[in-house]
Amino acid sequence: LEYCLTMTAQRIDGNALSQKLRAEVTSRTQVLKAKGITPGLAVILVGENPASQVYVRNKVKACQDSGLHSLLEKYAEDMTEKALLDRIESLNQDPSIHGILVQLPLPKHIDSQKVIEAISPHKDVDGFHVVNAGRLAVGEEAFVPCTPLGCLMLLKDHMGDLSGKNAVVIGRSNIVGKPMAQLLLAENCTVTIAHSRTQDLPDVVRRADIVVAAVGRAEMVTGDYLKPGAVVIDVGINRLEPEVGQSKGRLVGDVAFDDALRQAGAITPVPGGVGPMTIACLLRNTLVAAHRRAGVAAPEGI
Ligand code: NDP
Numbered sequence: 269l270e271y272c273l274t275m276t277a278q279r280i281d282g283n284a285l286s287q288k289l290r291a292e293v294t295s296r297t298q299v300l301k302a303k304g305i306t307p308g309l310a311v312i313l314v315g316e317n318p319a320s321q322v323y324v325r326n327k328v329k330a331c332q333d334s335g336l337h338s339l340l341e342k343y344a345e346d347m348t349e350k351a352l353l354d355r356i357e358s359l360n361q362d363p364s365i366h367g368i369l370v371q372l373p374l375p376k377h378i379d380s381q382k383v384i385e386a387i388s389p390h391k392d393v394d395g396f397h398v399v400n401a402g403r404l405a406v407g408e409e410a411f412v413p414c415t416p417l418g419c420l421m422l423l424k425d426h427m428g429d430l431s432g433k434n435a436v437v438i439g440r441s442n443i444v445g446k447p448m449a450q451l452l453l454a455e456n457c458t459v460t461i462a463h464s465r466t467q468d469l470p471d472v473v474r475r476a477d478i479v480v481a482a483v484g485r486a487e488m489v490t491g492d493y494l495k496p497g498a499v500v501i502d503v504g505i506n507r508l509e510p511e512v513g514q515s516k517g518r519l520v521g522d523v524a525f526d527d528a529l530r531q532a533g534a535i536t537p538v539p540g541g542v543g544p545m546t547i548a549c550l551l552r553n554t555l556v557a558a559h560r561r562a563g564v565a566a567p568e569g570i
Pocket of ligand 1 (some may be wrong): 439440441442443444445462463464466469484485505543546
């Protein structure tokens with residue numbers, strides 16, 4: 269039986285689904301452009317964080333590939349909070365910009381929450397503003413954070429209807445864990461949110477048909493945490509120490525992939541799972557923002 273289960277564990281391909289979504293965004297952007305509207309995203313980076321540099325470059329490149337207008341603004345580490353807030357205010361007023369993204373983390377002297385709240389909720393394509401978080405919680409139309417939205421798309425693409433499933437989300441951040449739980453609840457899952465104070469985490473996770481791991485601890489979730497056949501979405505991005513002779517360590521998720529394959533029904537790899545969906549959802553949210561701004565019905569089915 270164990271052999272059978274090993275053989276049936278599927279890899280959920282985030283590259284493939286994200287390409288499909290990006291192609292959809294590209295064609296709908298063309299339609300909108302024909303009406304004289306080009307969706308525009310402004311990406312702001314403050315400081316020199318190397319991971320952030322890569323993320324913003326990828327986001328801007330993805331915009332270009334799909335025909336969206338993008339603006340990348342890089343500022344020095346010592347930019348004042350006031351200067352950043354002023355810049356956001358002018359982007360709020362700029363009609364060519366439909367989405368504003370401030371790459372996190374920000375330097376310590378800047379209050380991230382204050383910066384997020386300064387973005388117009390209509391342009392908050394990251395979905396981090398309290399207005400959007402509140403709208404999601406009460407079930408109104410909202411911009412949903414890109415990573416959990418991408419996770420939900422992967423789950424629905426793989427499983428179809430999620431109604432009645434037991435879902436365990438490990439992690440309760442405002443960016444991933446909490447909105448993920450809201451989305452699963454809206455899909456009629458029975459949702460448990462686990463975190464660092466959860467007692468007997470493996471026991472809690474073993475009840476889950478769906479596991480979303482968003483912890484930030486390399487390979488923490490092993491096969492013995494999983495109910496046979498569980499569908500596992502691995503949000504974690506962790507870089508291991510480099511092996512001898514290598515300059516960079518391997519990227520791994522929060523799930524011990526090979527070990528989880530023994531038990532899981534399906535699992536997302538790292539890289540190639542959630543990561544590419546996050547970017548595709550950012551494009552999707554920007555496209556939706558442009559539709560709303562223009563008073564055009566938001567595109568169905570994406
Ligand atoms: P945070 O650090 O904000 O949150 C981590 C959560 O995990 C917290 O709620 C924390 O609990 C919980 N946690 C920590 N240790 C344990 C433990 N031992 N057992 C159970 N729960 C624990 O991280 P994020 O939510 O921002 O990100 C999570 C991971 O996802 C990171 O690896 C990040 O790099 C990755 N990520 C990937 C993205 C993608 O595009 N693929 C996008 C965003 C993030 P507590 O609240 O009690 O402290």
